[in-house]
Amino acid sequence: MAELSLHWDIKSLLIEGKRPFRRSQPKNLRYSLGTSLLVAESMKRRGRLYGLVLAIAATVLLVWPLGLQAPAQQSTGSAPPLGSRVREYEMINMPTATAYSVYTANAMTPHQVWYRVYGGDALFRQRMRVYQENAGPRPINQLPPESELKEEITNNNATRWYRFVPEAGVFTYYFDGDNRLTASSPWRDAFGVKVKRTRYTNGNRYEVAFEDQDSLDDFDDLKLEVVILQPV
């Protein structure tokens, strides 16, 4: 009788994941088997706890060195140390562009890219995404994969300056402007970009402004400043 009922209870444990010997057992059998089962269960639980602790320790050990690496870019209060102004270029309108990219291929002279959002007058919500790719420029309106995304700012409030670590060689930096109508609607690409470049003795400054209306009314919805110092 006890055996039968034990068998039944283990089956119910297997099928329903329930603990056996709660009910419907002869009292002393329930007590003795229940006690040894409780001990076994607490050992099992302890084993699971040790397993969890080990898993956490392994994760921490794996992630720790990544956390100690220098950040790819830093935010700073100071402006990029540009030299004297050499030449101001005409404003360029790119009515079908959704992003703007800056490119350098100089392996001998290191460069450093700085950028900041400096405002915008928009009805819609704005987003700037910054990509850095160790490669030449892609075709217009094509962005690198998400793995190359270095910064994402989801409004057009003025920010401090961000700067990448200096690099040398072939690099392209993409500045992508997006907008959305409400906080829950999907992000969509900007309808156009306007860029004004100024050359300095040690680099270039670009004033980049995105348009969020297909009527291309004012090109002032999301405004960025991008500087490439070279030499750094």
Ligand SMILES: [Ca+2]
């Ligand atoms: Ca976009």
Ligand SMILES: [Ca+2]
């Ligand atoms: Ca506009």
